[in-house]
Each structure stands twice: as C-alpha cells, then as structure tokens.
Amino acid sequence: MNIAIDGPAGAGKSTIARLLAKELGLRYLDTGAMYRAVTLEALRKGLSLDDEEELVKMVTSMDLEIVFGDESEGNLLFLGDENITELIRQPEISSQVSTLSKHKKVRDLVSSLQKEIGKSGSIVMDGRDIGTVVMPYAEWKFFLEASVQERAKRRKKQLEEKGLKVDLAELEAQISERDFLDKTRKNSPLIKADGAIEIDTTSLGIEEVVHKLLGLIRED
Numbered sequence: 118m119n120i121a122i123d124g125p126a127g128a129g130k131s132t133i134a135r136l137l138a139k140e141l142g143l144r145y146l147d148t149g150a151m152y153r154a155v156t157l158e159a160l161r162k163g164l165s166l167d168d169e170e171e172l173v174k175m176v177t178s179m180d181l182e183i184v185f186g187d188e189s190e191g192n193l194l195f196l197g198d199e200n201i202t203e204l205i206r207q208p209e210i211s212s213q214v215s216t217l218s219k220h221k222k223v224r225d226l227v228s229s230l231q232k233e234i235g236k237s238g239s240i241v242m243d244g245r246d247i248g249t250v251v252m253p254y255a256e257w258k259f260f261l262e263a264s265v266q267e268r269a270k271r272r273k274k275q276l277e278e279k280g281l282k283v284d285l286a287e288l289e290a291q292i293s294e295r296d297f298l299d300k301t302r303k304n305s306p307l308i309k310a311d312g313a314i315e316i317d318t319t320s321l322g323i324e325e326v327v328h329k330l331l332g333l334i335r336e337d
C-alpha cells in the first residue's frame with residue numbers, strides 16, 4: 118500500500134504520516150527532509166541557492182544517507198558520517214529551503230531518489246508533490262491544510278520544545294512566504310492531487326487526524 122500526504126508547512130504532515138506508518142506497519146519517508154539536507158550542504162559550501170548548475174553538481178556528488186529509523190524518531194539523515202537530523206530543522210534552513218527547491222534539475226535528482234524508494238515497497242510519504250509527481254499511483258492521497266495562524270502556533274511550540282525562541286508574527290510571515298513560493302513555483306508546485314482527500318486540521322489534534330485517516334483506509 119502506498120500513501121501520499123501533501124500540504125503546506127506546519128499542517129501536521131510529518132507527525133501524522135509517521136504515526137500512520139507505525140499503525141499500518143509501513144515505512145515512512147519525509148521528503149522535505151531531503152530538500153532540507155541539500156539546502157544545508159549548499160549553505161555550508163557557500164553556494165548561491167539561485168545557481169542551479171552548481172547545485173546540481175553538488176547534489177550529484179553528495180553523500181546523503183536516509184535511515185528509516187523506528188517510528189518514534191522517524192527518518193534519520195546523515196551527510197557522510199554526520200547525523201544532520203536535528204540540524205536541518207533550524208530556522209535558517211526553513212527560511213531558505215523553498216528557494217532551493219524551485220529548481221527543476223535539483224527537483225528531478227531529489228524526486229528520482231524518492232520515486233525509487235517508493236517503488237521499492239509499501240510506504241507513507243509526505244511532502245508537496247507526492248500525490249502529483251512522486252507517487253501519482255498511490256492508493257491513498259491526502260491533502261492536509263490548516264490556517265496560517267494555527268500552523269505558526271504549532272511551529273512555535275515545536276521550536277520552543279527544542280529551546281529555540283521565535284516570534285509568532287515573524288513565524289507567520291515566514292510560513293506565508295514559504296506557502297507562496299511552494300504554491301507558485303513553475304516546477305511541481307504544491308497543489309492538491311486529483312483524487313486527493315482534503316482535510317482541514319486547524320481544529321483537530323494529531324490523534325484525531327490519524328484516527329480519521331485510519332478510519333477511511335480501514336473502511337475501504
């Protein structure tokens with residue numbers, strides 16, 4: 118079984134996808150983490166996030182490893198021997214990853230890896246173009262939404278739990294900017310895939326959404 122979960126930043130996709138995978142005994146892939154890892158490497162190398170050709174060269178020679186981990190930790194990402202799982206969640210990466218992920222050639226490289234992973238067995242994948250590009254054949258496609266205000270609140274809480282202080286209004290502005298870039302880019306923009314079930318999670322807790330999705334899947 119393949120399940121595609123798309124939606125904007127902070128709609129709860131990653132947590133919901135991970136819990137769903139655990140309940141159904143499937144693998145889980147956080148595709149946004151891959152774009153974040155590429156962004157981290159590009160910033161470390163001092164590359165311009167607008168220089169598509171240099172970015173492509175870098176991605177081609179990057180030593181990125183994804184470990185499927187257990188359901189509590191989700192995916193672990195390594196650059197060579199370095200565990201970058203936490204580093205890629207830094208606000209500096211969040212604010213720049215959409216600039217990098219607009220490039221067609223970069224997307225082609227990253228999404229071809231995701232397609233291969235998808236073809237290798239049952240999986241729950243979350244991202245922006247899973248139902249449209251990476252696994253258009255998925256039996257289940259969900260599109261999770263939530264208001265910008267609620268998504269900013271959730272992100273603030275997550276970051277505070279990690280000891281990072283952030284301003285709510287600033288976070289709201291950043292999320293709106295990322296929504297705009299992700300939805301308006303030319304190459305595989307964030308849109309609801311044909312046949313995807315849309316769920317507004319603004320007033321729902323994580324468990325409620327997981328319960329709802331499991332109900333739909335198990336009823337079928």
Ligand code: DC
Pocket residue numbers: 126127148149150152153214215218243244245246247295299
């Ligand atoms: O899910 P996330 O917030 O970690 O994703 C970070 C960024 O990566 C997102 O703003 C756009 C990009 N992304 C993408 O373009 N396609 C995907 N399938 C997943 C993420």
